[in-house]
Amino acid sequence: MIESWRWYGPFDPITLPEVAQTGAAGIVHALHEVPYGEVWTNDAIAARKAEITGAGFTWDVAESLPIHEAVKRGEGDLSTLFANYRQSMANLAANGIRTICYNFMPLLDWTRTDLRAPLARGGSCLRFDASRMAAFEIHMLGRAGAEDEYSQDVRNKAAIWFQQSSESDREALLHAIMSGLPGAFDRYDIAGLRDVLQSYEGIDRDTLRANYKRFLQEVVPAAEDLGMVFCVHPDDPPRDILGLPRIVSDGDDIDWILSAVDSPANGLTLCSGSLGANPANDVPAIAARFANKIRFGHLRNVRKEPDGSFEEAAHLEGDTDMVALADVFVTEEARRREAGEDFASIPVRPDHGHEILSDIGAKSVPGYPMIGRLRGLAELRGVFRALEYAATRG
Known part of the structure; x- marks a missing residue:
């Protein structure tokens, strides 16, 4: 695994020298200052990459290269938006960043109360x-x-x-x-x-799926040409929100997406917390089903309640068997290495974290405190190392 850490750049009170003390090797990052639909320029990407590599990291995943709401709604002439998106992809690839995480959630990203x-x-x-x-x-x-x-x-x-x-x-x-x-x-x-x-009035699940397929048809061939991979992030939470349909919420949704444009470049971000908030989802089983399509891992845990509420649990607690899930990653990575596949190493990061100890009052990005994620990374590191050791021992 490539142990990674999400860093928000100028929006993040946590500095790269502080991240270095976690032991993470890679950074997951996006140019959050660029408005949706505009090009991530080569100069801006190169400058941010220089900042990341200068601190001793690799920039492993662009998370997220956002999709303009007009694309999700399928409204108007989208040719400029698609062209801008492909240009941002090309600029990332020119700087050696070949994995793009994205989501297709209408209007809102992750939602908490x-x-x-x-x-x-x-x-x-x-x-x-x-x-x-x-x-x-x-x-x-x-x-x-x-x-x-x-x-x-x-x-x-x-x-x-x-x-x-x-x-x-x-x-x-x-x-x-x-x-x-x-x-x-x-x-x-x-x-x-x-x-x-109101701008989403009349857009149901089928319409959103059609608009999503059109997006994939526009960008996945470009990803193939650039030697890149896309990995869709599941809906968070995996249920309709504000009357808007969510279409990346379970195994069947994922199967539809990966089949909509069948390509090695069309892959999955396995987010155990997002999928884990759906009581019907067996997260390790979903990971095993789509293991060869997992390009990135968000590892966190949730504890669900009967009325549909849930909260973030510690990484090795909660409702998802994190050891079983980690074993899927270890097994799949070993298979890829044996087969000599590209993208054999899977970037993973501790997703979200409790605010504990010196996190309290530190005004970190919500869900992304320092100590809580450090605890999660340390716990996950131990699980991965133990599984890898057991695999070598037969």
Whole structure:
């Protein structure tokens, strides 16, 4: 495995010299300051790569090269957006960055209702609370049809929370929901969110799939020519949000994507936390099913609740058997090396982390504290080393 670390560049209070002390070898990074749809220039990529390599790292994955919302909606003349995307790909490849992680989630990236939910033994974690999300959709946003998507018990709790909440409570909830958009991305107030949701009116699951397939048809051949790989990140959480369809939520969705454009360049980011939030998903089994298509790994764990809520667990705790999942990665990497395949080594990173110890009050990017991820990386490193040792012993 290539032990990697997500770094947000100018938006990250954690410095590269600090990351170096974690033992990670690679950096996962994006030019978050570039607006969606614009070209990542060769000069900007080269400058950032020089900063990363100058600190003793490799830049292993571009995460994410974002997709403009017009592409997801399939609206208007998209030729310039597709051309810009391919040019950004070419500029990354020219700088030796050949793996691109991306997602096709409409409007919002990962979604949480609490950025610092308290943990029993101290510290905090990211949390998705179904009743707070229902309160937001039903009582704050007033989205038509939202009531039908939640159980009566969740709706009752949502009404109580809303009645008892202060204006600052509601502002904090909106802020949390918007916080999955890092860097120079748009944030919305309630009125703005209502307006932008209208732009998705009439776009159902089939329409979004058709627009996604068109995107793949536009960029995957270019990736093949450039010697690059794409790896789609699953939806987070793996359920419809704000009435918008999510189409990368389980094994069948992944199978459709990888079959839509059958190519070695069309691959998967195996995110154990995103897939793990769906009670129907057996994450190690999904990883084994698509092992030869995994190009990147996000390793984290979640603890689910019956009403659809979940929160981030420690990396070796939670509902996903992380040792079984790590074994899939070790086995697949060994197979690739034996076969002499390109991209044999899989970049993996500890995804998210608890805010603990000196993380508390450090104002890190939500979900990306220093000590919590360092704990996760150390735990995962131990698992990988033990599995690799066992494999060599037969």
